[in-house]
Amino acid sequence: MRIERISNKQGVFTIILFVVGVSSIFTTGIEAGNDLWLSVICSVIFAIPAVAIYARINYLYPGKDLFDILEICFGKILGKIVGLLYVWFAFHLSSLVVRDFGEFYVTVAAPETPMIVPMLFVTLLNIWIIKEGIETIGKFVEIYVPFIIGLIIITVLLLIPQMEIDNLKPLLYNGIKPVLKGAFTDFSFPFGEIVIFTMIFSSIKKKGLSHFKIYFSGLFISGFIILISSTTDLLVLGADRVSEVYFPSYDAVRRLNVGNFIQRMEIVVSVVFLIGGFVKLSVCSLAACKGLTKVFGFKDYRFIVTPVALVKLNLAYLISDSIMDFISWSTHVWKYYAFPFQVVLPVIIVIVAEVKSRKSNLKKT
């Protein structure tokens, strides 16, 4: 079977869209109030060691996925169990993204449409792109990233007249604690989710140090975009409003009005979310399918894509009863739920992998 490869640039772009996509509609870390921007910066700093660990895992075993590495490090049985946990994580995350699609579409655009309709369509497209493989995803992002970044920059520039610098004052009014809390939330969503890429980045073309480069340029560029977009939300809406609406960016862009001529640009937010969210969904589903294949020892992952996607659709539909439940779960529970997958397990894996690879190197020489 042909080995599928994506270039370094495509790898970076995938990370950018993965991180920016869903975060373009949800502004996380609002616990920090008007110091939101500080907590975004803090969360990127928190993410540096975590992402370094992810890159190191990929770097130690070039050409291998997380699931292979788990089996090498922990042996067959324990490796498979941990592998299944990660499959669940990727699968669950992907169904949350599907749910995001449904909630966003139904809340802002078509309140009378059943939520299953947008979710079904995005799932069908998702099945298609995963069957086409990671190369297609790579090309997809290569086309869309410049377009998305351009859109975000133009929108932010046009929003400048609506911004009020007073919304950022006073600095650190409630002390540093809420900022750290917000930074933790921001870390778990979206930056910590980069862990998913350890499951698919065996497909990067070049070997060696480029893994670090890819992970870090992805992290910094997407961190910068998120810093800009959440600060824009804050400047335009103020901390109170940001914490009370479901989709702050959407609300902020509604205010956009240049000379009564350029206005009602909300669709921009939808487009960014649609494309970015789709990339996130595809990456997560791809990771889940690849993981299942590896854990159960199949050769190709493609035959499993459709059933997994349909189960995912059902899970997304049943995962919560209402948007209130959904949002409160994602803001209050997700960060603790995701922490073992994003930090604890990778740390253990990297330590074991480090020891094992040293040993095997010693044997060779």
Added chain:
Amino acid sequence: MMKKIILLITIILSILLTGCWNYRELKELSIVTGMAIDKNKENGKYIVTVEITTPKGQKDINMISDVISIEGDTVFDAVRLLILKNGKRLYWPHAKILIISEDIAKEGIFPALDFVNRDAEVRADIRILMSKDCNARNILQGKEKIHDSISFHMNDMMDAKDAVQYFRDARLWSFLNEISSKGIAPTLPKTFVIESGDEVVPEINGTAIFREDKYIGELDGLETKSFLIIIGEAKEGIYVIKDIGGSGESVTLESFGIKSKIKPEMVNGQLIVKIKVEMDASIGEITGIIDFMDDGKRKMLEEASREQIKKRLEDVIKKAQQEYDSDIFGFGNEIKYNMPNMWKEIESEWDDKFKEIKTEVDVSIQIKRSALLSKPIKKGD
């Protein structure tokens, strides 16, 4: 072959099956341009009145406006019941103004605002006004010659606010921001109807002051002008300076650039809010024959206008402090932004503190132009 057939079917279906299943044609829509909410005192129900615009006609399409109103237990209930009267569903995104009646404002404005704030169809930049001395619906029912639609007429009036300044523009989002913030008391523009002959014309003039979500008092048009200077929302305006230096003559100043800054400071352990206003003005009209353009007289004019404008600003502050005890200027927010530690101490008792806070108003006026003339009109000796 099979693949080609499937592709063909896909293309044909995607052309034939596009569109939304609940789409609405323009002619089936009633476009809402304005909304008014009253409360029936007898049974406690809400009376929702909307002005709708419908395109009519075959070749030349005219926009016909119509006003309909109905009672319901809540605002949303009434909005849905409107379909009974109108026969069509209402289309909200173009709603420009929302008028709340004085009665509702006195009891608390939240029940009337929640639907508008929550619903996805109404935009957050809708303008809010409070009707004074009349039902909110009477304003929409007024007749007016220039526009077919009263709502559009009022929207135009409010767009011209910079030139008139007898009211302050309030959008739904800005009003809600002010309600939720402790350091500023929310305000709305006041509107009422004037009868002139057989015409009933809506007018917007003055400011309604709220404490939290309840209406407690008002400023008239002239006071609103001073209020706007203090909060820095007056960028230009006309100010009549009367009886300059005891001469009994008046000058009308037209100001193009007004800057104002509110700055709280600690002076000798006492909190003082300093308000600094800088104004660039030109002489727009002189009623008498005194030549205010020459050096000495100009100083006199500057001095007199400084004094008079300062007095007006101080009067408004005094009124807000003593009569209504409402921080409409956002002094609290300024303290929060500039002295966060101080604000933490006084935040809980701000409502009592505001009354006693010392203010210092500093006005500086520079007269830079005098329109086309360099001398007043001469009288033959």
